[in-house]
Structure formats: structure tokens, C-alpha cells
Amino acid sequence: MTNKLSNVKVKLIVIAVVIIIVFAVGIYSTVTDSGHSNGESAEMGLNPLGVIIFALGLLGVFRPKTVWYLEIGWKVxxxxxxxxxxxxNRVIGGILLIIGLGLMFS
Incomplete structure (x- = not known):
């Protein structure tokens, strides 16, 4: 039963990550305006890579046991x-948060 519950958690986390990636790419593509007459593109949106790294950092800081399970726990x-x-995992998550913030708004 515990193993089945763990598999459900992993599937939910994978689905959440895919949704975050799709959401980040959608935000980036909708707020990027490439219709300027002089050929310039004004990028006003969030960098999707920054959003993904930020989300992974949040996961590492607030759910380090889940990160450990996704990394190592499923093997044993x-x-x-x-x-x-x-x-x-918390320290690396904090570092990823900082990097993600930097990338999101660069």
C-alpha cells in the first residue's frame, strides 16, 4: 500500500512539473511582443527557464523528502x-530559488 501511494505521489509531482513548464512557456510566449515595425522585440515576460528553476527550488526547500525520493528513494x-x-536538498533548493529569481527577471 505504501509503495502504491508513493507511486501516486511521484505521478502527481511529474504532472505538476509538466503543468509548470507549459504554464511558464505560455506566459513567456504570450507576453513577448514581436510585432514591432523596426524589427526589435520587446521582451516583457518571465524567462521560462527561470520559472522552472524557481519551481524546483521551491520543491527542494519545502519538500526535501520528496526531492530525495525522486532522486534516490525510488531505487531502494x-x-x-x-x-x-x-x-x-534544502540548501540546494535555496540556491535554485536565487538562481531562478535572477533568471526570471533578466
Whole structure:
């Protein structure tokens, strides 16, 4: 039962990531105006790569156990992540948040 529940969680996370990617690309393409007469394009939108990295950073900071499971946990049975692994996922998530913010508005 626990394994089945874990598989459902992984599928939901994958679906959420795909939705975020589609949403980010949609925002970027709708706010990018390329209809200027002088050939310039005025980009006013968010960079989709920044949105994706920011979303992954949020996942790492607020759900480090889920990140650990997606990275390592699915390979082994009946194991829990160490405190060091959870701290590392939070730190890396924080770094990704900063990088994602920088990319979103650059």
C-alpha cells in the first residue's frame, strides 16, 4: 500500500512539473511582443527557464523528502533519507530559488 501511494505521489509531482513548464512557456510566449515595425522585440515576460528553476527550488526547500525520493528513494525499499540529505536538498533548493529569481527577471 505504501509503495502504491508513493507511486501516486511521484505521478502527481511529474504532472505538476509538466503543468509548470507549459504554464511558464505560455506566459513567456504570450507576453513577448514581436510585432514591432523596426524589427526589435520587446521582451516583457518571465524567462521560462527561470520559472522552472524557481519551481524546483521551491520543491527542494519545502519538500526535501520528496526531492530525495525522486532522486534516490525510488531505487531502494524501506529507507528514509538522512538529516544531511534533507539539509543538502534544502540548501540546494535555496540556491535554485536565487538562481531562478535572477533568471526570471533578466
Amino acid at each position: 525499499k524501506d529507507t528514509e533519507p538522512s538529516e544531511l540529505a534533507l539539509i543538502a
